[in-house]
Amino acid sequence: MDHARPLPAYLVNRYHGWKATIYTENRGWYRRLAEDGQHPRSMVISCCDSRVHVTSIFGADQGEFFIHRNIANLVPPFNPDGHHHGTSAAVEYAIRGLKVAHLIVLGHSGCGGVEGCYNMCSGNAPELEEANSFVGRWMDILRPGYADLPDGDDATRKQALEKASVVISLENLMTFPFVKEAVAAEALSIHGLWNDIGEGSLEAYDPISGAFKEI
Known part of the structure; x- marks a missing residue:
């Protein structure tokens, strides 16, 4: 090399x-x-964004969290098609190998990946529509969330899409048989969070109301 x-x-x-x-x-x-060796109690799936610092938010030390980062903190649906699946592999190892008790999806404000998806879906990022765009094809995971966005200005809709990235990832997690089994056995709980970077606030997804509420 x-x-x-x-x-x-x-x-x-x-x-x-x-x-x-x-x-x-x-x-x-x-x-x-x-x-x-490592014995983390929780896995966190967060964004690659350099401003998102999971261990700082929770005051954690080395060994406490099994952390996987990707663009826009997305989890794809279960799809064992023989291709490379970094996020799916990390989830499998956390559940089957490390047997974590909690799996957290952490979204955040001002997410560039989510903004890219928003622009792509609204026709303002043709480069992401190209078949050879890794970012664009990854953001296809979030595309269904764009169709369900509420009316409002761009800032409001982008923030809604940031939170949709968390919910869609939670839904996709439940398509993994080993995740579904662990949840059913009460060996695993899954959680959705959204962090406002500027305010330092943290909101948790409430499945009953379908909304995010500040912790």
Whole structure:
């Protein structure tokens, strides 16, 4: 592989700072994590957005969450077609391998992936309609949510689509036989959350009312 390059100096310096302080002060704990393996109680599926910091929101340390990130925190329907399925593989490992007790889908405000889906569905992003657009084909998972958006301005409708990405993912999770079985056996609970980045607020999906309510 001829194209790999050394890390930027600022990342190297940050690593050495971490190793000399946080790691050194907690060396025994890190070694225990390495020796005992991981035993997270929860899996979180969140967006790749750099502003979404799951461990900070919940004050979690290493080893507490099994985290999978993708564009717009989406879960596709169960579809074992022989192709590569990173999100589905992560869900399978969390449920069957790690036996997590909780599976959380975390959406957020100002999601670029959701905005891309909104623009694509409204005819304003033809590049995402191309068959070779990985983003566009991934956002097809969310396309059904666009048809059900309420009336209103673009900002209101985009936020509604952000929350729809959480609900659609929860619905798709239940198409996985091993998820459905774990939920039925009360070995697993699934949760839908939406984070307003600017306000620092967190809303939870209520299946009875079909709405998100602030925690």
